[in-house]
Amino acid sequence: MFDSLKETLGRFKDDVEAETDDPESGSDDVETDDPDGADAASEEATAEPASNAVDPEGDSIAERAKLFAAGQTKITAEELEEPLEQLEFALLEGDVEMSVARDIVEQLREELVGTTRAQVKTGEIVIQEAIGNALLDVIDVGGMEFDEEIAAREKPVTIIFTGVNGVGKTTTIAKLGRYLDDRGYDVVLANGDTYRAGANEQLQEHADALDLKLISHEQGGDPAAVIYDAVEYADANDVDVVLGDTAGRLHTADDLMAQLEKIERVVGPDMTIFADEAVAGQDATRRAKQFDDAAEIDGVVLTKADADSQGGAAISIAEVTGKPILFLGTGQGYDDLERFDPEIIVDRLTE
Template sequence: MFESLKKKFSRTSDKLEEELIEEAQEENNLEEESGKKFSFFSFGRKDKKEEEDSKSDVAEIPQEVESIQETDTSDDETSDDKDEKSGFWSFGKKSSDNKEEPQEEESAEEIQEEEEPKKSHFWSRNKEEDTEESEDADEKTEEKKSRFWSRNKDNDSSEENDEDEEPSGMFSFITAKTISEKHLEDILWELEMGLLEGDVAMEVASAVVDSVKDDLVGRKIKRSNDITEYTYNALRNAVAEIIDIPGKSMTEMIEAKKAQGEPLVVMFVGINGTGKTTTIGKLANYYLKKGYTPVIAAADTFRAGAIEQVNYHADKVGVKLIKHQKGSDPAAVAFDAVEHAKAQGKELVLIDTAGRMQTNTNLMDEMKKIKRVAKPDLVVFVGDALTGNDATQQASKFNEAIDLDGVILTKADADSKGGASLSIGYVIKKPILFLGMGQGYDDIKEYDADWMLNQLFSESGEEVNINEA
């Protein structure tokens, strides 16, 4: 999911890193470090691992205290563990251990001798090469840049590979760099253009860019991993504010109405082809499995096959359908469904309405009549995530006409851009309630902002579990 946005977020981090590297190169303010460069998406997984480690450490405190009383060697082991975690400046570690065999000591000393010139003078070259004049200035510059990302392969082979880290590119600034507005000007412009290309609404793209700018300007950078981590956190925080629109879940509202002895009445609006009727079938199935009894109202009486279509879904999931003849008053159908639910003690009424363009004034007026008569607790817009910014514009028009209470996005599992998912709730200031995640009746998920954030900032290709809480 959202592969386009993921690439743009990662590219923003890479561009900022390149900008600071180039400037530090000109200032001769760069030196190579041992260690591994973290990838942009590794920080989310690292946070989870740190939480798990901290929990396990707390649980094992009594055993650690007992082991400290029994032996004094635990301090040395702890020190070794810290060195392995940090990975910084850990050259020739085996040579410092007196318990190693002579052959291993010599091997470590050879590695140290190879690495020492790099640490002492990062920009040093072979003396014979230094005496020769460069034939091409561009060639010399390219050669310098390649040095940033070079690592000693022998040293790499002696360490275990970490799936969250890249095996190259670790460096630090001799004097800490401070991120300024001039470093971000071109980078944030490129980010904003990328978001717009990904069907993100203009106001949302601007909000993300402004938030990232405020978060990054003034940050002091010492190591390359700092750049990646700060950019990752700045983007994640900006997006978190965009997608987390407060609102009650439909399940909570059903329980509240049930306590009052009333059904929750939900009216669905949107244009044809977005999956509105199928979504009603999915929701009926979803709440039927939760122990509630839904009823569906076939209030789309204009389209020839609309009643048959919603009747098919009602039969498939096993719920009651209230319908009238084609061409009858849709408001009357909705009213009868609400009265049926009250009489039968059913907890949920799902009203299907005719799909219409948001610019059709007459049909929008008819929808207002349905709302007046049925008095729905929720008016929900159903939009197709694949239409991107079009879905956001449609939701805005419907919201202006009849005041929406929430949004359901269909085909979210196939959305590579992510523009609608990122924009729609923020633009109309109404929460996303559900996401359609496939073709089956079970393929629907209650919207969760934390889950969405993890999808946007997960490694490309990670599997999506629609049953996650």
């Protein structure tokens, strides 16, 4: 999962370390393993010719060399330029949204310029930390905590799933049915995808496998009515959570959005969760915005993360929509659902 994104970040770290290996680029003979390193470096500094030359920052080379000997020279904006440019390019290639790639690069620039070489050289994890902070800044947008929300809300809690066909919406509903069942909640499924032939049967199979009740109507019926029925059933039978599927495609995109608006109006769900594939990258990010406009979403499930090496949607979608990623789909089995914890994801990407 997200392997190439991890590589991109690792490469940036290596680039910065290589770039800042020496105050005047080109020489890589600085002693790092000598316990008496300061002396060695100062010998090198005195061997520096033209000691009254002035570098672009206005410090004389002799002064800079002295600072370097004490391990105090700072990483400059110029040194970071190339690594940052490479990073931005790689992020864009990895399908990260442009505004998000820029934010990451800007934050890294701010955090790293002025960091002393000593910190980088002595193996302090400044670069790694800076990368982690920049990532956390874009993926941790606050918003709801799924488990807490379910626990706190008056029952039944009604959750509607939106998103286009084929991304794994129905599978995610089944997985969440299992997830909630495992945590002691009674769950009913509702098939609001009345458009697609075979949708009832598909959800019924999941319901049977998970031993959950499904409420469905004939194909072509009103999805808002199905979900409404499921809520009534839940009320009457002390069911805790209603998971409502919806169509991912109608005759036109406008019809689809109008249908989602109607469900929102008639049912008044407690949560609307948008599902899309991590592998869809920027398309997923764009669709999240569109669906949020039709029926405001509270959170996102990114499916097929197991097949996504780039991580572009995973690090873009929260910042672009302002809504948190709640879960990652990590396979086709019912247990292949992972809580999305920004800190854990960042640790994994930067370790």
